[in-house]
Amino acid sequence: MNLKRKLLVLALASIGIGMGCEVHAAAPSHAPQDATGNKAAAPAGGQAPSAATDDTGKPKQDDKSRSRPQEKLAQTLNTITVTGFSRSVETSIDYQRYSDKIENVVTAADIGGLPDQSIADALTRLPGVAAQRIGGQASQINIRGLTGNFIQTTLDGRVQPSTSGSNYIQFDDYPSELIHQVSVYKSSQADLIEGGVGGTIAMQTANPLENRKDQSFNVDARGSYNSRASDVYGAHPRAFRFSAAYQGKFLHDTLGVGLGFAELSQPHVAEQYVNESYSSTPAILGGKPVYLNTGVQINQDGGSERRRGYMGTVVWRPDEHFTLTGTGFFSKFHDGSFQRGMRAQLFTNGGAVITDPVVSSSGALIGGTASSIPGGFFGIPGLQAFSVATTANDQSNDANVFSGGLNAKWQDGPWTVTADFSASHATSHTVGSDVTADPYDGLGSGLPLIADQSMSFALHGLNVGDFSVANPGMYTDLGRMALSSYSVYPTIYHDRMKAFRTTVQYELADNPVFYAIEGGLYLSNHDYDADRQVWLYGSAWGQYWLSTPNQPPLALNAADAVKTCWKGGSFGSFPCFLALDANAILAANGIVPNPQKDWSQNWTETQSGGVNVKIRDAFLQGDIDTTVFGRELTGNVGLRVVHTSQYSPGLQQVGDGKGEPIADGRGVVSTDYVRVNPGQTYTDYLPSLNLNLHLDDDNQVRFAAAKVMSRPPIDLLKSGVASFIFNGTYNLTSGTNPLLDPMYATQYDLSFEHYFPDSSGAFVADVFYKHIDSFVQTITDENYDFAAHGYTVPVNPQTGKPYLNGEFQTAYNNTKGGHVRGIELQFLKTHFLPGVWSGLGVALNYAYTESGTQVDSDLGGFPQKQNLPGLSKHVASAALFFDHGRFSTRLAANYRSPFVSAAQVAFNFQTVYFASEKVVDYQAAYHFNDHLSGLFQVLNLTDQPTRTYFGNTTQTSTIQYFGRTFYAGVGLKF
Known part of the structure; x- marks a missing residue:
C-alpha cells in the first residue's frame, strides 16, 4: 500500500x-x-x-x-x-x-x-x-x-x-x-x-x-374473521385472501415468464368516539375564559374493501451478454366504506348553550351539557346551529395503480450498459358525502322546525368517553326524523409518470482505488391532476326555509332508515340511531345527485388544477474497492445533478368580469377568472459518499454522507387561487404554491456491524444525523409582489392603475428547519440453542430519534408547539420465531411512542397527537408435505386501538377500535 x-x-x-x-x-x-x-x-x-x-x-x-x-x-x-x-x-x-x-x-x-x-x-x-x-x-x-x-x-x-x-x-x-x-x-x-x-x-x-425450478406454481387461499365486525351495522366479519403465482423457464433457460394474481376481500371496521377540535378564541363560561370544542361524535365505520393485483414478467436472455425484460404491475382497490352514527355539532360561536362545564387545567372544555338555544339562533324560531344529527357519510374510494416498463441490459468485458423505459399511472376517486338527519317538530306540515335538543358528554382522555341525549327515543322515531342535508364532495386524482433511464459502467482493471466508473441519465415527465366537485341538498341546521326553501327535509321509512344499537363493550351505553341509506332516500323523492365543478361553489374550480414536473438528471459515480492500512475498503463517491421544471396550469380570480369566459361543469359561464401557468426551474447538485471499512471477516464500520432533496407535496404545487379586494389592495388565497422549493437536507451516518458465523445473526448500531433546511407550511405573506411572480393584477377603476399588492395566503418553504438525529440498534440471531431448539430465533430492533423542530398549533384551543410530524422518539419491534422440520411459528410485536401526524377528524384532516401503540401478531405454518401447507394467523392480537388527542391527553381527539383478524388457510406448491 x-x-x-x-x-x-x-x-x-x-x-x-x-x-x-x-x-x-x-x-x-x-x-x-x-x-x-x-x-x-x-x-x-x-x-x-x-x-x-x-x-x-x-x-x-x-x-x-x-x-x-x-x-x-x-x-x-x-x-x-x-x-x-x-x-x-x-x-x-x-x-x-x-x-x-x-x-x-x-x-x-x-x-x-x-x-x-x-x-x-x-x-x-x-x-x-x-x-x-x-x-x-x-x-x-x-x-x-x-x-x-x-x-x-x-x-x-x-x-x-x-x-x-x-x-x-x-x-x-x-x-x-x-x-x-x-x-x-x-x-x-x-x-x-x-x-x-x-x-x-x-x-x-x-x-x-x-428461479431454481424450471416450472413452479404456488397457490395460497385463506379465510378471515374480524372480531368486531358483527358489532358494526353493514360490516361482514368473514372474508378471504387468494393468490396464485407461476414462474417458468423455456428455450434452454433463455426465456422466463412470471405471472401473479392476488385478491383481498376484508371488512372495513371501526368503532369511533370523536371529539372535534377546539376554537382558538375562548368563550366565557361562569365568568372564566374556556376553549370550546366544536362538537362530539360517535360513529360506526362499516363496509368492505376489495383489492385485486396482477403482475407479469417476461425475461429474454439469448446469451450471457444481453437481457431484455418487460414487467407490468396493476392493482385495483375498492374501499366501499361508510360512517354512520350521531354528531353533536357546533358548540362554538354561541351555537349552543353550555351548562355544567368541566374544564381541564389548560382551560379546555372536556365535559358538560350542550343544549339548543331557547327561541332559536339569533332569536329566529326553528333556526338552530346546534343539533344532535344522525349521520351517514359515504367515504368510499376507488383507486388503481399501474407500473410497467421495458429494460435492456448489455454486458461485454468491462462494459455494462442498461436502458429502461417506463410508464406508470395512479387514479383515486373518493366520494366523500356528508349526510345528516335531524328530529323535527311538525314534520309533514308546511313548516317543520328542528326540535329542541340536549346532550351531555365527558371525555376520558385516552379511553372512550361518555355520550348521552335527553330524549333518546326521538332519534329512532320515523315520525320525527327526516333527512336534512346531503352534501357530496367527490375528489378525483390522476398521477402519471413517463421516464427513461440509462447507465453505463466501465470496470477498471488495475486502478488501486476504484474498481469501476459509472454514469447515466434520467429523464422523467410527471403530470398530476386534481378535480374537485360538489352537489348539495338542504341545510344541515334546519334553516332550509331560510336558505334552500325548495329543498325541505325528506321523510324516512323503515326500508331506508334501520334502527341500530351498539353492542356492548366501551360503546354499549351509547344511544341507538338510524342507519340511513341516503341514496335510497333521495331516489324515493326523485332526486339524483349530480356533482360537478360549480361556479356557485368556486372553490371547486380553484382547488382543481394540474401540475407538470419535468426532471432531467445526470450522475457520475466511482465505485471503490481498495485497502487502507491493510483492511478492505469498499463503497462509492459521486455527484448527481438534477434539473427540474415545475409549472401548474390553473385559474386565478380577477373579478369584475375582467377575465376569460370559462364554463363550469353545469355550463355556467364566468368571466371573473383568467388561466395562469406559474412555476419555476432550478438545478441542484447532490454529492454523496459511502465507505465501508472491513475490520475483519465479521466486523465492519460504515460511514455515509450525502446532500439529498425531497420534492414538495405535489398537491401543494397547484396554482388555483381565489381573490378579494380590501382597502385598495389585491389579495389571493389558495394554500398552495407552484413556486415551492424542494425540502433539502444534509445527512451523515456512522455504523458498526458485527455478523455471527454462517449468516446466523447480526448486531448493528447506527448513529445518524440529518439537518433539514426548511419545511413547507401554510402562511400569509404580506405585501406580496404578484406581478413579479406571474399573477395578473386587475385594474382599480378608481385609480386606473393595478390594485396595490396585498396578502397572499399560500404554502411556503419558510418553516425553520432543524435537525433529526438518533441511533438505531438491530439484533438478529438464529441457531443459538442446541438440539431441537436450534430452530429458535429472535429479531430485535430499537430506534431513538429526536428533533428540535416544532410546529405551531392551536387545534387544542391554547397555542402550543407540536413535534415534527411523523416522529416517535422510540420505535421498537421484537419477534420470537421457531422453525423445526415442517413447522414454523412467529410471535411479533411493534411499538412506537407518541407522535404527531395528520388524521381525519370529521371531514377535515387535522394534525393531532397519536398515543403510543403496541401491535401484536401471531403466525404459524405447517408443511404437510412438499406440496401442501397450512397457515394460521392472528393480526392485532390485543385489539390495539388508535388513540389521538389535542395538546394533552385530557383532550381526546379520536378513539377507534378495529378488532382482531383471524386467518386460516392452505398453500399449494408444484
Whole structure:
C-alpha cells in the first residue's frame, strides 16, 4: 500500500464529512443488476443468483485478486439451507452485510413463507421504520421520524405514482404476495433517483430466470374473521385472501415468464368516539375564559374493501451478454366504506348553550351539557346551529395503480450498459358525502322546525368517553326524523409518470482505488391532476326555509332508515340511531345527485388544477474497492445533478368580469377568472459518499454522507387561487404554491456491524444525523409582489392603475428547519440453542430519534408547539420465531411512542397527537408435505386501538377500535 493511495482515500472521507448531504439509496453499487437495471444482489426465497454464478449455480471465479461483494453474497446465499422465518432472517442479513450502503431488507422467504398482511406490515420489522394505521391497516410509512412525503418509493427501480393525492405512497395498494423483496435504503448514492430525505423504499418483483425450478406454481387461499365486525351495522366479519403465482423457464433457460394474481376481500371496521377540535378564541363560561370544542361524535365505520393485483414478467436472455425484460404491475382497490352514527355539532360561536362545564387545567372544555338555544339562533324560531344529527357519510374510494416498463441490459468485458423505459399511472376517486338527519317538530306540515335538543358528554382522555341525549327515543322515531342535508364532495386524482433511464459502467482493471466508473441519465415527465366537485341538498341546521326553501327535509321509512344499537363493550351505553341509506332516500323523492365543478361553489374550480414536473438528471459515480492500512475498503463517491421544471396550469380570480369566459361543469359561464401557468426551474447538485471499512471477516464500520432533496407535496404545487379586494389592495388565497422549493437536507451516518458465523445473526448500531433546511407550511405573506411572480393584477377603476399588492395566503418553504438525529440498534440471531431448539430465533430492533423542530398549533384551543410530524422518539419491534422440520411459528410485536401526524377528524384532516401503540401478531405454518401447507394467523392480537388527542391527553381527539383478524388457510406448491 503506497502513501498516495492512502491519502486519496482519506481525502474522499474528508470530502464526505464536510459536504452538505443526506441519504437516498438503492441496492449495492456493484451487485448483480436486476431486471430493470437496478443493482441488487441475488434474490432470495428460491431464486438463484445468476450474474455471479456459472451454469451449475456455483460462484464464478473472478480473475481479479479481490473478491467482490456480489461474489461473497452469492456464496453465502447458496449455503443457506434453513426454511421458514429463519431463512428470511439469514438472507436479509447477507443482503445488508454486502451492501455498499446502509440498507435493511425483507425478502420473499419472509413475505411468502409466513405472509404479512401488507408491505407496510413487513417494513415495520426493520429498525427505524414505523407505520401509521389508517382504517386499522398499516398504510403510510415513517422512516427515521419523517413522514411519507419525505420518502421515495420505487418498484423495480421505477418511481411510483400515488393514490393519496400527495407524494406519499399508500402501501395497501401493493399486495404483499406479488412483491419479491423490499429494501429500505438509509444512505444515498449518486446513481439513485433523488427524492428520499427520510429514505428510499425499493420494492422488487421476481426474475423467473433466477428461479431454481424450471416450472413452479404456488397457490395460497385463506379465510378471515374480524372480531368486531358483527358489532358494526353493514360490516361482514368473514372474508378471504387468494393468490396464485407461476414462474417458468423455456428455450434452454433463455426465456422466463412470471405471472401473479392476488385478491383481498376484508371488512372495513371501526368503532369511533370523536371529539372535534377546539376554537382558538375562548368563550366565557361562569365568568372564566374556556376553549370550546366544536362538537362530539360517535360513529360506526362499516363496509368492505376489495383489492385485486396482477403482475407479469417476461425475461429474454439469448446469451450471457444481453437481457431484455418487460414487467407490468396493476392493482385495483375498492374501499366501499361508510360512517354512520350521531354528531353533536357546533358548540362554538354561541351555537349552543353550555351548562355544567368541566374544564381541564389548560382551560379546555372536556365535559358538560350542550343544549339548543331557547327561541332559536339569533332569536329566529326553528333556526338552530346546534343539533344532535344522525349521520351517514359515504367515504368510499376507488383507486388503481399501474407500473410497467421495458429494460435492456448489455454486458461485454468491462462494459455494462442498461436502458429502461417506463410508464406508470395512479387514479383515486373518493366520494366523500356528508349526510345528516335531524328530529323535527311538525314534520309533514308546511313548516317543520328542528326540535329542541340536549346532550351531555365527558371525555376520558385516552379511553372512550361518555355520550348521552335527553330524549333518546326521538332519534329512532320515523315520525320525527327526516333527512336534512346531503352534501357530496367527490375528489378525483390522476398521477402519471413517463421516464427513461440509462447507465453505463466501465470496470477498471488495475486502478488501486476504484474498481469501476459509472454514469447515466434520467429523464422523467410527471403530470398530476386534481378535480374537485360538489352537489348539495338542504341545510344541515334546519334553516332550509331560510336558505334552500325548495329543498325541505325528506321523510324516512323503515326500508331506508334501520334502527341500530351498539353492542356492548366501551360503546354499549351509547344511544341507538338510524342507519340511513341516503341514496335510497333521495331516489324515493326523485332526486339524483349530480356533482360537478360549480361556479356557485368556486372553490371547486380553484382547488382543481394540474401540475407538470419535468426532471432531467445526470450522475457520475466511482465505485471503490481498495485497502487502507491493510483492511478492505469498499463503497462509492459521486455527484448527481438534477434539473427540474415545475409549472401548474390553473385559474386565478380577477373579478369584475375582467377575465376569460370559462364554463363550469353545469355550463355556467364566468368571466371573473383568467388561466395562469406559474412555476419555476432550478438545478441542484447532490454529492454523496459511502465507505465501508472491513475490520475483519465479521466486523465492519460504515460511514455515509450525502446532500439529498425531497420534492414538495405535489398537491401543494397547484396554482388555483381565489381573490378579494380590501382597502385598495389585491389579495389571493389558495394554500398552495407552484413556486415551492424542494425540502433539502444534509445527512451523515456512522455504523458498526458485527455478523455471527454462517449468516446466523447480526448486531448493528447506527448513529445518524440529518439537518433539514426548511419545511413547507401554510402562511400569509404580506405585501406580496404578484406581478413579479406571474399573477395578473386587475385594474382599480378608481385609480386606473393595478390594485396595490396585498396578502397572499399560500404554502411556503419558510418553516425553520432543524435537525433529526438518533441511533438505531438491530439484533438478529438464529441457531443459538442446541438440539431441537436450534430452530429458535429472535429479531430485535430499537430506534431513538429526536428533533428540535416544532410546529405551531392551536387545534387544542391554547397555542402550543407540536413535534415534527411523523416522529416517535422510540420505535421498537421484537419477534420470537421457531422453525423445526415442517413447522414454523412467529410471535411479533411493534411499538412506537407518541407522535404527531395528520388524521381525519370529521371531514377535515387535522394534525393531532397519536398515543403510543403496541401491535401484536401471531403466525404459524405447517408443511404437510412438499406440496401442501397450512397457515394460521392472528393480526392485532390485543385489539390495539388508535388513540389521538389535542395538546394533552385530557383532550381526546379520536378513539377507534378495529378488532382482531383471524386467518386460516392452505398453500399449494408444484
